[in-house]
Every structure is written in structure tokens, then in C-alpha cells.
Amino acid sequence: MKKLLVAFFVCLVFVAFAQQVIKIGAIFPLTGPAAATGVKIKYAVEVAQEIINNEYPEIELLLGKTAGLPNLGGAKIQFVFADHQANPELAMAEAERLIRNEGVVALIGCYHSSATKPASQVAEKYGIPFIAGSSSSAALTERGLQWFFRIAPHDGMETVFFFEYLKYLNQKYNANIKKVAVVYIDNEYGVHAAQMVKEKIKDYQADGFSLVADVKYPANATNVDIEVQKIKGAKPDAIFHASYIGDMTMFVKKYKEFNVVPKVVLSYCGGYQDPQFVVNLGKDADYFAGPNATTSALFKKMPILAKINELYRAKSGVDIDGPTLEDFASAIVIAEAINLAGSTDPQKILNVLKTTAFMAPYFVSGRIKFGPDGQNIYSASVMTQIFNGVYEAVWPEQYQTKEPAPQFPEWNKR
Structure with a gap:
């Protein structure tokens, strides 16, 4: 019973x-x-x-x-x-x-x-x-x-990922990327991303990397002409962006208007990763890059x-x-x-x-x-780059769906 x-x-x-x-x-x-x-x-x-x-x-x-x-x-x-x-x-x-x-x-x-x-x-x-x-x-x-x-x-892990990717481009494609600019929104996300660049680049000075521009913009920005002119004047080889979708769209349009042509633009988790980026910009979104936890190009794998x-x-x-x-x-x-x-x-x-x-x-x-600080110790990211509106996995090589383009083409040659 x-x-x-x-x-x-x-x-x-x-x-x-x-x-x-x-x-x-x-x-x-x-x-x-x-x-x-x-x-x-x-x-x-x-x-x-x-x-x-x-x-x-x-x-x-x-x-x-x-x-x-x-x-x-x-x-x-x-x-x-x-x-x-x-x-x-x-x-x-x-x-x-x-x-x-x-x-x-x-x-x-x-x-x-x-x-x-x-x-x-x-x-x-x-x-x-x-x-x-x-x-x-x-x-x-x-x-x-x-x-x-x-x-x-x-963003500390992503910053290291950025520099390692640039080293890969330099070593495999002789890209000669050295000068870096960081462009970031004035909030928790952007300020700490920029802080990570300033800290981590010290570990890569022996590889020839230097910070040539630190460009912060307000969260409610509706015009970024001054910021883009500052970026153009610094002539960076690579631009690291910490921006949301609206801001990133605005910057790309101004890069085209002011004919800013770096070799590489890498974006922290934010605007670039949103497929709306391609919808907003069409072919002008091509060649931009950044880490992604996934991309449609990986679905077959x-x-x-x-x-x-x-x-x-x-x-x-x-x-x-x-x-x-x-x-x-x-x-x-x-x-x-x-x-x-x-x-x-x-x-x-x-x-x-x-x-x-x-x-x-x-x-x-x-x-x-999760590690003792609560951070996931396994990074899920691959570096992606947009080609013909598709986010392709370009690095590490074992996940590669397309080889990277190590140099932006001129805007009038797209």
C-alpha cells in the first residue's frame, strides 16, 4: 500500500x-x-x-x-x-x-x-x-x-580575431595592411570596442599595425560628414566599425560619397551582420566584412x-x-x-x-x-565577407566558402 x-x-x-x-x-x-x-x-x-x-x-x-x-x-x-x-x-x-x-x-x-x-x-x-x-x-x-x-x-575576443585575420591577409595575399582606424558609437558597446582596439593593438605592433584614427560619433547622429572626412584624412588600410544597422548604412553611403577606399572594413557584432545591410545598400554592401556566428553559405555544410x-x-x-x-x-x-x-x-x-x-x-x-566569468569560452564566429549580396565564410580556411578579397575595389569600378 x-x-x-x-x-x-x-x-x-x-x-x-x-x-x-x-x-x-x-x-x-x-x-x-x-x-x-x-x-x-x-x-x-x-x-x-x-x-x-x-x-x-x-x-x-x-x-x-x-x-x-x-x-x-x-x-x-x-x-x-x-x-x-x-x-x-x-x-x-x-x-x-x-x-x-x-x-x-x-x-x-x-x-x-x-x-x-x-x-x-x-x-x-x-x-x-x-x-x-x-x-x-x-x-x-x-x-x-x-x-x-x-x-x-x-569585443576583446573579436578584436584579436580581427588582427589575426589581417595577419592572414598580409601573409597569404601580401595585402600590406598596417594602418587601422576604429569608428564607434558613443555607448557601452562602441566605447568598449574602441578600448579593446587600443589595448590589443599593443600586442600586434611587432606585426606593423598602428592606430591612425579614433573616431567616435553620437548615438543620435543623423550626419557623419565630419567623421568620414576625418577617416579619409587618416588614410587607414583597415577600418574597425562598432555600429548598428542605421549608423553603418549611413557611413557606407558617405564612404562612397567621399570616395573613402580602405583595403578592409571589419565590423563588430552589430549593423553589418544584419542582412538588412545588403537590402539597404545593394551592391555597395559588397566587400564589407565581419565575424558572424552563421551565414546562409554555411547551411549546406x-x-x-x-x-x-x-x-x-x-x-x-x-x-x-x-x-x-x-x-x-x-x-x-x-x-x-x-x-x-x-x-x-x-x-x-x-x-x-x-x-x-x-x-x-x-x-x-x-x-x-561558460568560464568562471560567465563568458562562453568557445567562439562560434567565422569571418564573413559580402560578395554579390551573399555573406560568404572567408576565414578560417576550414570553414571557407569563398576566398576573401583583400582589397576594396574603387567605388566607380563595382
């Missing part, structure tokens, strides 16, 4: 979990200057939710095999979206609201590093996990927070990613891009952590996040593992 009672209560617990909906807050710029990007990220998180809550065995993700979280009796995940409008104060307020009023057990977000910073501090105060997908400011994982994790490579993209494209009408895939990953990882914890207890979820290597077959790295 006692065994029957135990079995009965186990069944009750299983049914309770099966009926449970576990809420996770998702804070992104759904309106405002980065709304186009924020809405696409929302689609990606919704795809993650669909995979988690239903059966997609062909996608070969841990939570694609069953409907819901198997270790919690099939409990469903619900991502509760909030809009920070690219406003850090609003991001902080929305984090507070989601935790106190919506009862979320974790947070993901916020794309803008300047919004991720205060929102994650709220999560730290309440003791719940926060996973940033695509926010890249190195400072985010330098705060000593216990509850913060980040999937994307930070990565079948699981291609299947995820099919679901994403059905919602968004476009292929998934690098930052969007990183935020998809944040949604998958937090759900897997809750499932592995077998609980919504924040401390148990935290322990899983700190100790587990998560499989990520949608990244070229194949896995995600």
Missing part, C-alpha cells in the same frame, strides 16, 4: 509539472531605432520555444526529442517578451517588472550591451540567471557577477542549422543571421539548464550553467561552455 501511495504522489508531481508553464523573460528592442533587429530576434526566440515545447527529432537538439522539458514532466517554456526601445533605463525597469510581476525564473537579452548591463544587474539583485546572446561589450563579463552569462564572443533556418525563415521571411542565432542559442541553453536542473530553483539552474558543456550543433564550434 505504501508503494502505491508513493507511486500515486509521483504521478501527481508529474502531472503538476506537465501542466506547468515556466516563464522566462526576453528583453529586446522591439520598437525604436533597432526594431528591425529586435523583431527578428523575437522570431528566433519563438522558434526556440516551438522546438522546446514540441517534438522536432529531425533537428537533433536535446529538447527537440520530446515535447516540453522531460525532467519536469513535460512542462512548457513561455518566453515573455519586453521592449526596451534601445533605452537602458527602460531595460532595467522591464527586468524588474518581469521578475516581480511576471514571475520569470530567468532572463535573456538584450542585444544592446548598454541595455544588457542594467537589466543583468537587476537579475543579479534578485538572484536569477541572465543569459546574453549577442551583446558584445567586454565589460559585461568583467563585473564579477555570479548570475550573468554570455554566448557571443566579446550544417544540416541541423539549415533545419532551424527553415523554421525561422517561415516566420521572418529571411535567413537567420549571426546575432539572431546567438539569441536563439540563449533561449535553447536556458531551457536546457532548467531541464537538467530538474527544477525552477534559481540556484540549481545556476549550478548547471556553471558546470555544463552544452551541445550547439548550430554553431561551427559545436558547443557552449
